[in-house]
Amino acid sequence: MLQRVLSTAIFGEGLEVPSVFASLTPGHILVLAIKNDAAQNLSKESRRLLYRLGVLSVGTLDKREYLAWVGIIGGPAWAEARTLDAEVELGMVWASGVTLDVLVPRVLHDSSCLGERRGFRETARARFCSLYDGYGSLCSCPTPAPLVYEPPELEGNSIMDVPLLILASNRPNYLYRNLVTVLRQAGASRDRILVLVDGHYQQVTDLLNLLQVQYEVRTAWGVTVGARISDQYRYALSLVFRRFPQASKAILLEEDLICLGVWDLDTRAHHRGLFRFFFYDTEVLVIGYPFSDYSFLKPPWLSMLEVNKTEEVEKLNLMPLTHRSRFRRPALERSVPFLDVPAPVFF
Incomplete structure (x- = not known):
């Protein structure tokens, strides 16, 4: 069983929504709750993904409105409930709670394809996947991800003895x-x-x-x-x-590979792209350039990574400032291929 809390009220946290849903095992029961300010920065991509999953009212869900949904990954939706409070539109109060009472037919998940694979480690994999979820291809049938990787040799390897x-x-x-x-x-x-x-x-x-x-x-x-x-x-x-x-x-x-060591203390994301942390007793403010609204504060003599090709610049200009692709660095992403997780497709 997988339990995850995604704080999409914080700007940028919603980028993780597609990869989380892509890691779920088809046929498993999904219980979804959206509450508090989670809908404030829930991206259009995430809303479309949830709609394809079967969450029909997610497209019009506003901040401080509550939503509950129960269904099967890649299967039918069993129940959905949402609060609609007129006062919420003023942004001054919280919506009332949601109560959802659902009876879901009990159907044993077919994991026989994992159990049929021979070997002690494959037996251990079948047991692991019967207990836990959220590992994507590790537990997918009929061709799960390998348990042993044999990467190519590194030319001129100078870190053979570096743990x-x-x-x-x-x-x-x-x-x-x-x-x-x-x-x-x-x-x-x-x-x-x-x-x-x-x-x-x-x-x-x-x-x-x-x-x-x-x-x-x-x-x-x-x-x-x-x-x-x-x-x-x-x-x-x-x-x-x-x-x-x-x-x-x-x-x-x-463990998260992408930890920057910077805490965004603006929990409502009103100061977009502004981060604050303390180095010893000194307060440090970090501005994400050019994503942040405070990018104009960058000193003119400070150079940044630039895109030099005209066609690349024109392509980037067609994207909004909030589009993640504006700030991707393919040369760096090639070294972490597993982080580039495609959005799931629901049938």
């Missing part, structure tokens, strides 16, 4: 995406990967055992979040060189 330490917590779907992305890279080696898990989470350890990736479980200490993070990083650096005593350097990653 990779991944810091993880209770986000197994992110961790799987991270591991698959790393294991597919040229010169990658599973023997040089070590995962440090902050706390014991059964799904995380089951995933690592399935992929046969070495790991260690430890609960970080500290009163504050910052103290816990510092404690875990300090232990991680000590751990990686104990496990790999011949290494003179190491690579550290967090």
